[in-house]
Amino acid sequence: MKHLNEEELIEHYYKADASSAKHLARCAECAQAYAALQSDLAALQFPAPPARDVAYGEQVWASISSSLLRYEPHKKSWLHGGLWRGLSYASSGALLLACAFYAGRIWEHKQPQTTVAANSAPVQQMAVPPAPPSPPQPQPATPQPRQLVVVVLGDHLDRSEQLLVELKHADASNAELISPLRDEARSLLSANRLCRRKARNSDDPALAAALDRLDSLLTELANQKEELDAAAITRLQDEMNADGLLFEVRVLRSRIPDPPPGSRHFKGGTI
Amino acid sequence: MVRMGKNDHAAVQAALAGDKDAYGALVKLHGASLFRVAFRITGNESDADDVVQDAFLRGYQKLDSFESRSSFGTWICRIAVRCALDRIGGRKKTEGSRVAEADDPQQAEVQVADATAGPERRLLSGEIAALQEQALRSLSPMEQAAFVLRHLEDCSTEEIAAALGIAPGAARQAVFRAVQKMRGRLAILRVTP
Numbered sequence: 001m002k003h004l005n006e007e008e009l010i011e012h013y014y015k016a017d018a019s020s021a022k023h024l025a026r027c028a029e030c031a032q033a034y035a036a037l038q039s040d041l042a043a044l045q046f047p048a049p050p051a052r053d054v055a056y057g058e059q060v061w062a063s064i065s066s067s068l069l070r071y072e073p074h075k076k077s078w079l080h081g082g083l084w085r086g087l088s089y090a091s092s093g094a095l096l097l098a099c100a101f102y103a104g105r106i107w108e109h110k111q112p113q114t115t116v117a118a119n120s121a122p123v124q125q126m127a128v129p130p131a132p133p134s135p136p137q138p139q140p141a142t143p144q145p146r147q148l149v150v151v152v153l154g155d156h157l158d159r160s161e162q163l164l165v166e167l168k169h170a171d172a173s174n175a176e177l178i179s180p181l182r183d184e185a186r187s188l189l190s191a192n193r194l195c196r197r198k199a200r201n202s203d204d205p206a207l208a209a210a211l212d213r214l215d216s217l218l219t220e221l222a223n224q225k226e227e228l229d230a231a232a233i234t235r236l237q238d239e240m241n242a243d244g245l246l247f248e249v250r251v252l253r254s255r256i257p258d259p260p261p262g263s264r265h266f267k268g269g270t271i
Numbered sequence: 272m273v274r275m276g277k278n279d280h281a282a283v284q285a286a287l288a289g290d291k292d293a294y295g296a297l298v299k300l301h302g303a304s305l306f307r308v309a310f311r312i313t314g315n316e317s318d319a320d321d322v323v324q325d326a327f328l329r330g331y332q333k334l335d336s337f338e339s340r341s342s343f344g345t346w347i348c349r350i351a352v353r354c355a356l357d358r359i360g361g362r363k364k365t366e367g368s369r370v371a372e373a374d375d376p377q378q379a380e381v382q383v384a385d386a387t388a389g390p391e392r393r394l395l396s397g398e399i400a401a402l403q404e405q406a407l408r409s410l411s412p413m414e415q416a417a418f419v420l421r422h423l424e425d426c427s428t429e430e431i432a433a434a435l436g437i438a439p440g441a442a443r444q445a446v447f448r449a450v451q452k453m454r455g456r457l458a459i460l461r462v463t464p
Binding site for chain 2: 006007010011014015037039040041043044045046047049050052053054056057058059060061063064065067068070071072073
Protein backbone atom coordinates (compact mmCIF):
# COMPACT_ATOMS: atom_id res chain seq x y z
CA MET A 1 0.00 0.00 0.00
CA LYS A 2 1.37 3.38 -0.95
CA HIS A 3 1.08 5.90 1.88
CA LEU A 4 0.07 9.50 1.43
CA ASN A 5 2.95 11.91 1.64
CA GLU A 6 2.84 15.21 3.53
CA GLU A 7 1.99 17.21 0.45
CA GLU A 8 -0.99 15.00 -0.30
CA LEU A 9 -2.14 15.23 3.31
CA ILE A 10 -1.95 19.04 3.18
CA GLU A 11 -3.80 19.06 -0.13
CA HIS A 12 -6.46 16.83 1.36
CA TYR A 13 -6.76 19.09 4.41
CA TYR A 14 -7.63 22.11 2.29
CA LYS A 15 -9.54 20.27 -0.42
CA ALA A 16 -10.99 16.92 0.54
CA ASP A 17 -10.20 14.24 -1.98
CA ALA A 18 -12.24 11.03 -2.22
CA SER A 19 -9.29 8.73 -2.92
CA SER A 20 -7.25 10.22 -0.06
CA ALA A 21 -10.23 9.91 2.28
CA LYS A 22 -10.61 6.28 1.28
CA HIS A 23 -6.96 5.63 1.99
CA LEU A 24 -7.09 7.41 5.33
CA ALA A 25 -10.02 5.26 6.36
CA ARG A 26 -7.98 2.12 5.79
CA CYS A 27 -4.45 3.18 6.76
CA ALA A 28 -3.85 3.86 10.44
CA GLU A 29 -0.38 5.27 9.85
CA CYS A 30 -1.59 7.91 7.41
CA ALA A 31 -4.63 8.63 9.55
CA GLN A 32 -2.34 9.33 12.48
CA ALA A 33 -0.18 11.67 10.41
CA TYR A 34 -3.27 13.41 9.10
CA ALA A 35 -4.64 13.85 12.61
CA ALA A 36 -1.37 15.50 13.64
CA LEU A 37 -1.57 17.82 10.66
CA GLN A 38 -5.17 18.70 11.45
CA SER A 39 -4.22 19.45 15.02
CA ASP A 40 -1.31 21.66 14.01
CA LEU A 41 -3.23 23.65 11.43
CA ALA A 42 -6.31 24.00 13.63
CA ALA A 43 -4.13 25.41 16.38
CA LEU A 44 -2.97 28.25 14.19
CA GLN A 45 -4.71 31.33 15.43
CA PHE A 46 -3.80 34.62 13.91
CA PRO A 47 -5.10 37.94 15.14
CA ALA A 48 -8.25 38.99 13.34
CA PRO A 49 -7.83 41.99 11.05
CA PRO A 50 -9.17 45.26 12.43
CA ALA A 51 -12.74 45.73 11.35
CA ARG A 52 -13.35 47.90 8.31
CA ASP A 53 -16.83 48.88 7.17
CA VAL A 54 -18.21 50.58 4.05
CA ALA A 55 -17.04 53.92 5.36
CA TYR A 56 -13.51 52.62 5.00
CA GLY A 57 -13.96 52.39 1.21
CA GLU A 58 -15.21 55.95 1.18
CA GLN A 59 -12.15 57.07 3.11
CA VAL A 60 -9.86 55.29 0.67
CA TRP A 61 -11.68 56.85 -2.25
CA ALA A 62 -11.50 60.28 -0.69
CA SER A 63 -7.77 59.92 -0.26
CA ILE A 64 -7.00 58.77 -3.80
CA SER A 65 -9.70 60.33 -5.98
CA SER A 66 -7.96 63.70 -6.25
CA SER A 67 -4.85 62.07 -7.72
CA LEU A 68 -6.72 60.15 -10.40
CA LEU A 69 -7.11 61.64 -13.86
CA ARG A 70 -10.40 61.18 -15.61
CA TYR A 71 -10.30 58.72 -18.51
CA GLU A 72 -11.01 60.27 -21.87
CA PRO A 73 -13.85 58.48 -23.66
CA HIS A 74 -12.58 56.39 -26.54
CA LYS A 75 -13.27 58.15 -29.82
CA LYS A 76 -13.22 56.06 -32.94
CA SER A 77 -11.16 58.23 -35.20
CA TRP A 78 -11.70 57.70 -38.92
CA LEU A 79 -7.97 58.12 -39.29
CA HIS A 80 -7.27 55.20 -37.00
CA GLY A 81 -10.27 53.15 -37.95
CA GLY A 82 -11.54 53.69 -41.45
CA LEU A 83 -8.45 54.90 -43.23
CA TRP A 84 -6.04 52.30 -41.91
CA ARG A 85 -8.58 49.56 -42.29
CA GLY A 86 -9.29 50.66 -45.85
CA LEU A 87 -5.61 50.86 -46.66
CA SER A 88 -5.03 47.40 -45.28
CA TYR A 89 -7.88 46.02 -47.37
CA ALA A 90 -6.60 47.80 -50.48
CA SER A 91 -3.07 46.53 -50.01
CA SER A 92 -4.35 43.01 -49.40
CA GLY A 93 -6.44 43.20 -52.56
CA ALA A 94 -3.51 44.51 -54.59
CA LEU A 95 -1.30 41.73 -53.28
CA LEU A 96 -3.87 39.11 -54.19
CA LEU A 97 -4.23 40.59 -57.67
CA ALA A 98 -0.48 40.55 -58.19
CA CYS A 99 -0.27 36.96 -57.02
CA ALA A 100 -3.10 35.93 -59.33
CA PHE A 101 -1.46 37.69 -62.26
CA TYR A 102 1.89 36.07 -61.58
CA ALA A 103 0.30 32.64 -61.16
CA GLY A 104 -1.53 33.13 -64.44
CA ARG A 105 1.68 34.00 -66.21
CA ILE A 106 3.41 30.91 -64.86
CA TRP A 107 0.46 28.71 -65.78
CA GLU A 108 0.40 30.14 -69.28
CA HIS A 109 4.09 29.46 -69.78
CA LYS A 110 3.72 25.89 -68.61
CA GLN A 111 1.00 25.04 -71.15
CA PRO A 112 2.34 22.34 -73.53
CA GLN A 113 2.64 22.85 -77.32
CA THR A 114 2.08 26.53 -77.06
CA THR A 115 4.57 29.07 -78.12
CA VAL A 116 4.23 32.67 -77.18
CA ALA A 117 5.98 35.26 -79.21
CA ALA A 118 5.67 38.94 -78.93
CA ASN A 119 6.50 41.87 -81.11
CA SER A 120 8.68 40.03 -83.59
CA ALA A 121 8.77 40.71 -87.28
CA PRO A 122 8.66 37.07 -88.46
CA VAL A 123 5.59 36.48 -86.34
CA GLN A 124 3.80 39.40 -87.85
CA GLN A 125 4.61 38.03 -91.27
CA MET A 126 3.19 34.69 -90.29
CA ALA A 127 0.00 36.15 -88.85
CA VAL A 128 -0.87 38.16 -91.91
CA PRO A 129 -1.77 36.55 -95.21
CA PRO A 130 1.31 35.36 -97.14
CA ALA A 131 2.95 37.87 -99.38
CA PRO A 132 5.99 37.74 -101.60
CA PRO A 133 9.23 39.05 -100.21
CA SER A 134 9.36 42.75 -100.56
CA PRO A 135 11.91 45.40 -99.76
CA PRO A 136 11.91 46.47 -96.13
CA GLN A 137 9.15 48.90 -95.34
CA PRO A 138 9.95 52.09 -93.46
CA GLN A 139 9.12 51.72 -89.76
CA PRO A 140 6.34 53.95 -88.39
CA ALA A 141 7.35 56.71 -86.02
CA THR A 142 5.23 55.43 -83.17
CA PRO A 143 5.99 52.01 -81.79
CA GLN A 144 3.53 49.28 -82.74
CA PRO A 145 1.71 47.50 -79.92
CA ARG A 146 3.11 44.13 -79.09
CA GLN A 147 1.39 41.44 -81.11
CA LEU A 148 0.84 38.14 -79.42
CA VAL A 149 0.69 35.15 -81.74
CA VAL A 150 0.30 31.63 -80.60
CA VAL A 151 1.47 29.03 -83.00
CA VAL A 152 0.59 25.43 -82.56
CA LEU A 153 3.36 23.18 -83.68
CA GLY A 154 0.93 20.52 -84.78
CA ASP A 155 -0.67 22.81 -87.34
CA HIS A 156 2.71 23.78 -88.66
CA LEU A 157 3.83 20.19 -89.06
CA ASP A 158 0.54 19.35 -90.79
CA ARG A 159 1.04 22.05 -93.32
CA SER A 160 4.72 21.16 -93.77
CA GLU A 161 3.80 17.54 -94.32
CA GLN A 162 1.24 18.55 -96.94
CA LEU A 163 3.83 20.72 -98.68
CA LEU A 164 6.40 17.91 -98.70
CA VAL A 165 3.87 15.45 -100.12
CA GLU A 166 2.99 17.89 -102.85
CA LEU A 167 6.66 18.50 -103.54
CA LYS A 168 7.29 14.76 -103.75
CA HIS A 169 4.59 14.29 -106.32
CA ALA A 170 5.08 17.59 -108.11
CA ASP A 171 4.67 17.59 -111.86
CA ALA A 172 7.37 19.85 -113.25
CA SER A 173 5.57 20.29 -116.51
CA ASN A 174 2.64 22.10 -114.98
CA ALA A 175 3.79 25.55 -113.84
CA GLU A 176 0.41 26.46 -112.41
CA LEU A 177 0.67 23.68 -109.86
CA ILE A 178 4.25 24.53 -108.94
CA SER A 179 3.76 28.19 -108.08
CA PRO A 180 1.52 27.56 -105.03
CA LEU A 181 4.27 25.39 -103.53
CA ARG A 182 6.64 28.32 -103.52
CA ASP A 183 4.03 30.59 -101.97
CA GLU A 184 3.21 28.03 -99.31
CA ALA A 185 6.93 27.65 -98.54
CA ARG A 186 7.24 31.37 -98.07
CA SER A 187 4.24 31.31 -95.76
CA LEU A 188 5.61 28.42 -93.69
CA LEU A 189 9.10 29.86 -93.43
CA SER A 190 8.40 32.40 -90.70
CA ALA A 191 6.29 29.97 -88.67
CA ASN A 192 9.03 27.36 -89.01
CA ARG A 193 11.62 29.75 -87.62
CA LEU A 194 9.41 30.52 -84.67
CA CYS A 195 8.83 26.84 -83.95
CA ARG A 196 12.55 26.12 -84.35
CA ARG A 197 13.42 28.80 -81.82
CA LYS A 198 10.88 27.41 -79.39
CA ALA A 199 12.23 23.87 -79.87
CA ARG A 200 15.76 25.05 -79.07
CA ASN A 201 14.58 26.87 -75.99
CA SER A 202 12.60 23.88 -74.77
CA ASP A 203 15.64 21.61 -75.16
CA ASP A 204 14.19 19.28 -77.82
CA PRO A 205 17.17 18.49 -80.10
CA ALA A 206 15.32 16.04 -82.35
CA LEU A 207 12.59 18.54 -83.15
CA ALA A 208 15.08 21.37 -83.56
CA ALA A 209 17.20 19.34 -86.00
CA ALA A 210 14.16 18.37 -88.08
CA LEU A 211 12.96 21.97 -88.20
CA ASP A 212 16.50 23.05 -89.22
CA ARG A 213 16.37 20.77 -92.25
CA LEU A 214 12.83 21.86 -93.00
CA ASP A 215 13.99 25.46 -92.81
CA SER A 216 16.70 24.83 -95.43
CA LEU A 217 14.18 23.22 -97.76
CA LEU A 218 11.62 25.97 -97.28
CA THR A 219 14.25 28.65 -97.83
CA GLU A 220 15.43 27.00 -101.01
CA LEU A 221 11.87 26.58 -102.26
CA ALA A 222 10.81 30.11 -101.33
CA ASN A 223 13.77 31.66 -103.13
CA GLN A 224 13.13 29.90 -106.42
CA LYS A 225 12.53 32.03 -109.47
CA GLU A 226 9.14 32.57 -110.89
CA GLU A 227 9.61 29.72 -113.37
CA LEU A 228 10.03 26.63 -111.27
CA ASP A 229 11.16 24.01 -113.75
CA ALA A 230 11.41 20.26 -113.55
CA ALA A 231 15.15 20.32 -112.97
CA ALA A 232 14.78 22.51 -109.94
CA ILE A 233 12.05 20.26 -108.56
CA THR A 234 14.17 17.18 -109.02
CA ARG A 235 17.18 18.85 -107.47
CA LEU A 236 15.10 19.84 -104.42
CA GLN A 237 13.71 16.35 -104.10
CA ASP A 238 17.17 14.79 -104.29
CA GLU A 239 19.45 17.27 -102.61
CA MET A 240 17.13 18.15 -99.78
CA ASN A 241 16.17 14.55 -99.24
CA ALA A 242 12.53 15.48 -99.23
CA ASP A 243 11.41 11.90 -98.65
CA GLY A 244 13.48 11.52 -95.49
CA LEU A 245 12.31 14.86 -94.22
CA LEU A 246 8.70 13.89 -94.92
CA PHE A 247 9.11 10.76 -92.84
CA GLU A 248 10.72 12.77 -90.03
CA VAL A 249 7.88 15.31 -90.04
CA ARG A 250 5.32 12.55 -89.89
CA VAL A 251 7.05 10.97 -86.91
CA LEU A 252 7.23 14.29 -85.10
CA ARG A 253 3.57 14.98 -85.89
CA SER A 254 2.55 11.65 -84.42
CA ARG A 255 4.17 12.66 -81.11
CA ILE A 256 1.93 15.69 -80.80
CA PRO A 257 -1.71 15.25 -79.78
CA ASP A 258 -4.40 17.04 -81.73
CA PRO A 259 -5.53 20.45 -80.43
CA PRO A 260 -8.79 20.63 -78.44
CA PRO A 261 -11.92 20.87 -80.57
CA GLY A 262 -12.77 24.35 -79.29
CA SER A 263 -9.58 25.91 -80.62
CA ARG A 264 -9.87 28.65 -83.15
CA HIS A 265 -7.82 27.90 -86.23
CA PHE A 266 -6.40 30.30 -88.72
CA LYS A 267 -3.86 30.01 -91.38
CA GLY A 268 -0.44 29.67 -89.83
CA GLY A 269 -1.50 28.98 -86.28
CA THR A 270 -4.08 28.54 -83.63
CA ILE A 271 -5.19 31.02 -81.05
CA MET B 272 -10.52 36.90 -1.42
CA VAL B 273 -12.64 39.64 -2.92
CA ARG B 274 -15.42 38.04 -4.89
CA MET B 275 -17.00 39.05 -8.11
CA GLY B 276 -19.69 41.70 -8.24
CA LYS B 277 -22.41 41.70 -10.88
CA ASN B 278 -22.16 45.36 -11.67
CA ASP B 279 -18.38 45.55 -11.57
CA HIS B 280 -17.96 45.30 -15.32
CA ALA B 281 -20.45 48.10 -15.93
CA ALA B 282 -18.65 50.28 -13.40
CA VAL B 283 -15.31 49.60 -15.07
CA GLN B 284 -16.74 50.52 -18.46
CA ALA B 285 -18.25 53.69 -17.03
CA ALA B 286 -14.93 54.65 -15.45
CA LEU B 287 -13.15 54.07 -18.76
CA ALA B 288 -15.77 56.22 -20.45
CA GLY B 289 -14.85 59.13 -18.18
CA ASP B 290 -17.04 58.56 -15.11
CA LYS B 291 -14.45 58.63 -12.34
CA ASP B 292 -17.07 58.21 -9.64
CA ALA B 293 -17.91 54.78 -11.04
CA TYR B 294 -14.46 53.68 -9.95
CA GLY B 295 -15.19 55.23 -6.57
CA ALA B 296 -18.12 52.86 -6.22
CA LEU B 297 -15.75 49.94 -6.83
CA VAL B 298 -13.33 51.25 -4.22
CA LYS B 299 -16.13 51.53 -1.66
CA LEU B 300 -17.37 48.04 -2.52
CA HIS B 301 -14.06 46.21 -2.39
CA GLY B 302 -12.08 48.38 0.02
CA ALA B 303 -12.83 46.46 3.23
CA SER B 304 -12.18 43.00 1.83
CA LEU B 305 -8.99 44.22 0.20
CA PHE B 306 -7.83 45.60 3.52
CA ARG B 307 -8.37 42.21 5.15
CA VAL B 308 -6.15 40.45 2.63
CA ALA B 309 -3.54 43.20 2.83
CA PHE B 310 -3.49 43.00 6.63
CA ARG B 311 -3.15 39.22 6.58
CA ILE B 312 -0.10 39.45 4.38
CA THR B 313 1.58 42.50 5.87
CA GLY B 314 0.50 41.92 9.45
CA ASN B 315 0.43 45.61 10.00
CA GLU B 316 -2.55 47.97 9.95
CA SER B 317 -0.84 51.01 8.54
CA ASP B 318 0.95 48.93 5.92
CA ALA B 319 -2.38 47.37 4.97
CA ASP B 320 -3.94 50.82 4.56
CA ASP B 321 -1.08 51.86 2.30
CA VAL B 322 -1.38 48.65 0.31
CA VAL B 323 -5.11 49.22 -0.26
CA GLN B 324 -4.58 52.76 -1.49
CA ASP B 325 -1.66 51.73 -3.65
CA ALA B 326 -3.62 48.84 -5.13
CA PHE B 327 -6.60 51.02 -6.07
CA LEU B 328 -4.28 53.64 -7.57
CA ARG B 329 -2.44 51.07 -9.66
CA GLY B 330 -5.74 49.47 -10.59
CA TYR B 331 -7.10 52.73 -11.92
CA GLN B 332 -3.99 53.34 -13.96
CA LYS B 333 -4.21 49.87 -15.50
CA LEU B 334 -7.97 49.84 -15.80
CA ASP B 335 -7.88 49.81 -19.60
CA SER B 336 -5.96 46.52 -19.45
CA PHE B 337 -8.63 44.90 -17.31
CA GLU B 338 -10.15 42.00 -19.21
CA SER B 339 -13.85 41.54 -18.80
CA ARG B 340 -13.62 37.75 -18.64
CA SER B 341 -12.19 37.91 -15.11
CA SER B 342 -13.87 39.51 -12.13
CA PHE B 343 -12.80 42.93 -10.94
CA GLY B 344 -12.53 41.60 -7.37
CA THR B 345 -10.00 38.93 -8.37
CA TRP B 346 -8.13 41.37 -10.54
CA ILE B 347 -7.79 44.10 -7.90
CA CYS B 348 -6.95 41.50 -5.24
CA ARG B 349 -4.10 40.29 -7.43
CA ILE B 350 -2.78 43.83 -7.57
CA ALA B 351 -3.15 44.21 -3.80
CA VAL B 352 -1.27 40.95 -3.17
CA ARG B 353 1.51 42.22 -5.42
CA CYS B 354 1.63 45.51 -3.52
CA ALA B 355 1.69 43.65 -0.21
CA LEU B 356 4.47 41.35 -1.41
CA ASP B 357 6.49 44.37 -2.52
CA ARG B 358 5.96 45.96 0.86
CA ILE B 359 6.92 42.95 2.98
CA GLY B 360 9.73 42.12 0.55
CA GLY B 361 11.20 45.59 1.05
CA ARG B 362 10.65 45.35 4.77
CA LYS B 363 12.43 42.00 4.98
CA LYS B 364 15.38 43.40 3.10
CA THR B 365 15.83 46.02 5.76
CA GLU B 366 15.33 43.43 8.46
CA GLY B 367 17.39 40.82 6.66
CA SER B 368 19.53 39.93 9.62
CA ARG B 369 16.51 39.34 11.80
CA VAL B 370 14.81 37.14 9.23
CA ALA B 371 17.99 35.12 8.86
CA GLU B 372 17.91 34.35 12.52
CA ALA B 373 14.90 32.12 12.12
CA ASP B 374 16.83 29.72 9.90
CA ASP B 375 19.96 29.83 11.98
CA PRO B 376 20.27 26.63 14.04
CA GLN B 377 22.11 28.45 16.78
CA GLN B 378 19.45 31.10 17.00
CA ALA B 379 16.78 28.42 16.89
CA GLU B 380 18.27 27.10 20.06
CA VAL B 381 17.80 30.47 21.62
CA GLN B 382 14.21 30.55 20.53
CA VAL B 383 13.63 27.09 21.86
CA ALA B 384 15.20 28.08 25.11
CA ASP B 385 12.92 31.06 25.23
CA ALA B 386 9.92 28.92 24.45
CA THR B 387 10.76 26.28 26.97
CA ALA B 388 10.69 28.70 29.80
CA GLY B 389 7.88 26.61 31.21
CA PRO B 390 4.67 24.87 30.22
CA GLU B 391 2.56 27.48 31.92
CA ARG B 392 4.20 30.23 29.93
CA ARG B 393 3.73 28.33 26.65
CA LEU B 394 0.09 27.99 27.24
CA LEU B 395 -0.35 31.65 27.34
CA SER B 396 -2.32 32.40 24.29
CA GLY B 397 -0.67 35.72 23.76
CA GLU B 398 2.71 34.20 23.44
CA ILE B 399 1.45 31.42 21.25
CA ALA B 400 -0.09 33.89 18.92
CA ALA B 401 3.14 35.87 18.86
CA LEU B 402 5.11 32.73 18.00
CA GLN B 403 2.68 31.84 15.27
CA GLU B 404 2.89 35.33 13.89
CA GLN B 405 6.65 35.14 14.00
CA ALA B 406 6.61 31.81 12.20
CA LEU B 407 4.36 33.24 9.54
CA ARG B 408 6.56 36.30 9.02
CA SER B 409 9.62 34.12 8.72
CA LEU B 410 8.27 32.61 5.53
CA SER B 411 9.28 33.99 2.16
CA PRO B 412 6.86 36.64 0.82
CA MET B 413 5.49 34.21 -1.77
CA GLU B 414 4.98 31.42 0.77
CA GLN B 415 3.46 33.85 3.22
CA ALA B 416 0.99 35.18 0.67
CA ALA B 417 0.13 31.67 -0.55
CA PHE B 418 -0.45 30.44 3.00
CA VAL B 419 -2.60 33.44 3.93
CA LEU B 420 -4.73 33.07 0.82
CA ARG B 421 -5.11 29.32 1.34
CA HIS B 422 -5.42 29.03 5.10
CA LEU B 423 -7.09 32.29 6.06
CA GLU B 424 -8.90 33.43 2.92
CA ASP B 425 -9.93 29.92 1.82
CA CYS B 426 -8.86 30.50 -1.79
CA SER B 427 -8.47 27.63 -4.23
CA THR B 428 -5.13 26.75 -5.77
CA GLU B 429 -6.20 28.37 -9.03
CA GLU B 430 -7.19 31.59 -7.27
CA ILE B 431 -3.88 31.70 -5.43
CA ALA B 432 -2.02 31.10 -8.67
CA ALA B 433 -3.95 33.92 -10.35
CA ALA B 434 -3.36 36.28 -7.45
CA LEU B 435 0.36 35.56 -7.31
CA GLY B 436 0.81 35.37 -11.06
CA ILE B 437 2.30 31.87 -10.93
CA ALA B 438 1.32 28.41 -12.19
CA PRO B 439 -1.14 26.36 -10.11
CA GLY B 440 1.56 23.78 -9.43
CA ALA B 441 3.88 26.45 -8.10
CA ALA B 442 1.07 27.82 -5.93
CA ARG B 443 0.43 24.35 -4.51
CA GLN B 444 4.13 23.96 -3.78
CA ALA B 445 4.26 27.35 -2.09
CA VAL B 446 1.40 26.37 0.21
CA PHE B 447 3.04 23.02 0.95
CA ARG B 448 6.39 24.62 1.82
CA ALA B 449 4.67 27.23 3.98
CA VAL B 450 2.74 24.63 5.97
CA GLN B 451 5.81 22.45 6.31
CA LYS B 452 7.89 25.34 7.65
CA MET B 453 5.15 26.54 9.95
CA ARG B 454 4.75 23.09 11.46
CA GLY B 455 8.47 22.76 11.90
CA ARG B 456 8.79 26.06 13.66
CA LEU B 457 5.77 25.57 15.84
CA ALA B 458 6.63 22.00 16.79
CA ILE B 459 7.80 23.22 20.17
CA LEU B 460 4.23 24.15 20.96
CA ARG B 461 3.01 20.66 20.29
CA VAL B 462 1.79 18.97 23.43
CA THR B 463 3.11 15.42 23.41
CA PRO B 464 1.21 12.84 25.46
